[in-house]
Amino acid sequence: MRKHRLDVFSLIAGALFTVIAVLYLIAAVNHQSVNGRIVVPVALIVLGVGGLAGAVAAVARRGRPDREE
Template sequence: MKRHEPDWFSLAAGLLFTVLGVVFAVAAANGWAPDGRWVASGTLIALGAGGIAASVAASRREQRQQALAGERGEDWPSDPFA
């Protein structure tokens, strides 16, 4: 597998579920449960932040590739809705 540009959604989701998994396993082993409100809000915030970060990164990548294509004199199809 080659190294690629960071996938920020994957990072946010990965950290979220790693933390949740560890917390759940420790909580189950010790007989307690984390507050559901914190779990739900944390999950939504992490996924939303990851999605935003991924969108911003994709937009910047698009602009960068468009600029490089312009320097080479090539056409780069841009997305008018981006």
């Protein structure tokens, strides 16, 4: 089986949505509320950083030749 390249943006986005889901789950269990005025901007900032990291990784990867195994 061939290894695939790491998709940084997808990894960060998946981790972010998992953290948000766990945050809401913990808040619901403890009868608390989550302030969406904080969660939404932080989520957008993290997605922006993830997109930037993915773009930088793609540019850095472009200069290296692919290794075939």
